Amino acid sequence: xIQSVRGMRDVLPVEARRLHSVENSxxxxxxxxxxEEVQLPxxxxxxxxxxxxxxxxxxxxKEMYSLKDRDGDSITLRPEGTAGCVRALQQxxxxxxxxxxVFYRGPMFRYERPQRGRYRQFYQLGAExxxxxxxxxxxxxxxxxxxxxxxxxxxxxxxxxxxxLGSGASRxxxxxxxxxxxxxxxxxxxxxxxRRLATNPLRILDSKVEATQALLEDAPRMADYLDxxxxxxxxxxxxxxxxxxxxxxxxxxxxRGLDYYTDTVFEWTTSSLGAQGTICAGGRYDGLVxxxxxxxxxxxxxxxxxxRVALLVEQLQDAPAFESGxxxxxxxxxxxxxxxxxxxxxxxxxxxxETRIRVHAGGGKLKNQLKKADGxxxxxxxxxxxxxxxxxxxxxKPLRGQAPQQTLGVTELIELINKATGD
Numbered sequence: 001x002i003q004s005v006r007g008m009r010d011v012l013p014v015e016a017r018r019l020h021s022v023e024n025s026x027x028x029x030x031x032x033x034x035x036e037e038v039q040l041p042x043x044x045x046x047x048x049x050x051x052x053x054x055x056x057x058x059x060x061x062k063e064m065y066s067l068k069d070r071d072g073d074s075i076t077l078r079p080e081g082t083a084g085c086v087r088a089l090q091q092x093x094x095x096x097x098x099x100x101x102v103f104y105r106g107p108m109f110r111y112e113r114p115q116r117g118r119y120r121q122f123y124q125l126g127a128e129x130x131x132x133x134x135x136x137x138x139x140x141x142x143x144x145x146x147x148x149x150x151x152x153x154x155x156x157x158x159x160x161x162x163x164x165l166g167s168g169a170s171r172x173x174x175x176x177x178x179x180x181x182x183x184x185x186x187x188x189x190x191x192x193x194x195r196r197l198a199t200n201p202l203r204i205l206d207s208k209v210e211a212t213q214a215l216l217e218d219a220p221r222m223a224d225y226l227d228x229x230x231x232x233x234x235x236x237x238x239x240x241x242x243x244x245x246x247x248x249x250x251x252x253x254x255x256r257g258l259d260y261y262t263d264t265v266f267e268w269t270t271s272s273l274g275a276q277g278t279i280c281a282g283g284r285y286d287g288l289v290x291x292x293x294x295x296x297x298x299x300x301x302x303x304x305x306x307x308r309v310a311l312l313v314e315q316l317q318d319a320p321a322f323e324s325g326x327x328x329x330x331x332x333x334x335x336x337x338x339x340x341x342x343x344x345x346x347x348x349x350x351x352x353x354e355t356r357i358r359v360h361a362g363g364g365k366l367k368n369q370l371k372k373a374d375g376x377x378x379x380x381x382x383x384x385x386x387x388x389x390x391x392x393x394x395x396x397k398p399l400r401g402q403a404p405q406q407t408l409g410v411t412e413l414i415e416l417i418n419k420a421t422g423d
Contacts, residue, residue: 007120022310025151033144035101040084046074052083052292054259063110077109081126090294099131117276117308128301135233138264139240146246154312162266163254164234166226177220205253260288280304328357329373333385341384351414
């Protein structure tokens with residue numbers, strides 16, 4: 001039997017419902033903050049990511065799924081959403097001298113070592129803002145994230161870590177100082193950090209290897225290289241977070257893995273998911289639009305891994321149960337009643353949009369249909385036979401509890417189900 005490709009995950013019905021529930025809660029918050037959705041293609045020219053994300057990043061060096069198309073162009077399954085979002089808004093003239101607040105969602109692809117909470121195809125929801133340069137936007141983005149966690153009930157399970165990478169010039173100065181400090185110690189670094197010393201030395205700060213972390217104890221600090229404007233920007237972000245009641249920790253070794261970040265960077269983390277502790281991350285990237293061929297435009301944003309957020313929600317004691325896709329199961333006694341049954345059930349669906357109703361297909365005895373209704377964990381079975389069609393009424397049989405079976409008109413049936421579900 002053919003199996004799925006390693007790292008590419010099947011999302012089965014119960015988990016799909018859980019992911020949709022998380023996604024819908026997040027989108028409700030985004031819409032309340034007046035963000036608009038954009039939908040981006042899965043495939044982009046490889047150059048978009050090599051220029052935007054950075055040639056020396058892990059993503060571009062070893063994690064992208066790239067191929068040549070029939071025209072000989074190199075194209076890549078998107079490993080992240082920000083570069084594609086910039087490309088789309090720039091291409092359609094929506095950036096220069098404009099303010100845009102947008103979000104996107106969908107699968108991303110990275111060739112990583114699969115483990116719980118990290119897959120090679122993973123579902124991400126991201127939000128980006130363009131045209132706003134001030135620290136108030138950075139604080140608002142983080143405040144909006146805090147509303148996500150409140151809406152999902154996981155605010156006690158997450159922590160915010162923030163840092164400032166400074167402007168491009170201050171970042172370059174810190175980079176040079178870090179290389180000077182680490183070069184004499186290069187033989188003591190882990191293999192990945194030795195490679196990064198020549199290509200992307202700031203990522204060494206993020207190393208999880210204890211010996212490398214020990215070497216970094218006396219390394220040059222980014223905070224010492226921030227220019228006055230970057231220091232003021234970051235101080236104002238921290239001040240506003242405090243005023244908004246958002247607890248945060250300054251992590252001077254937080255650098256993020258993408259080259260386009262400047263000034264504020266952040267990660268929302270949890271200790272409840274093992275090694276995959278980051279559930280949402282982002283920051284400011286004021287030079288990215290220009291890097292990708294546009295006019296200078298400030299930008300900031302974040303992305304969250306919906307699978308990780310859903311795993312976190314699942315750990316709550318009062319997490320909603322997603323066991324069944326059926327509330328009402330309609331049993332149809334003969335095929336000649338199918339059309340009538342579908343029409344009546346559609347009236348119920350129109351009046352009760354949150355109620356999930358399945359009409360039985362495939363025939364069979366009532367006893368067997370009721371078994372299927374019970375197996376689907378439906379709360380009620382509807383029974384439609386010759387008498388029901390003749391009387392234009394429907395029999396309802398509760399499958400949970402001791403309520404009696406009744407035969408009702410459609411209006412009465414709607415009232416009964418509506419009252420029972422509290423809608």
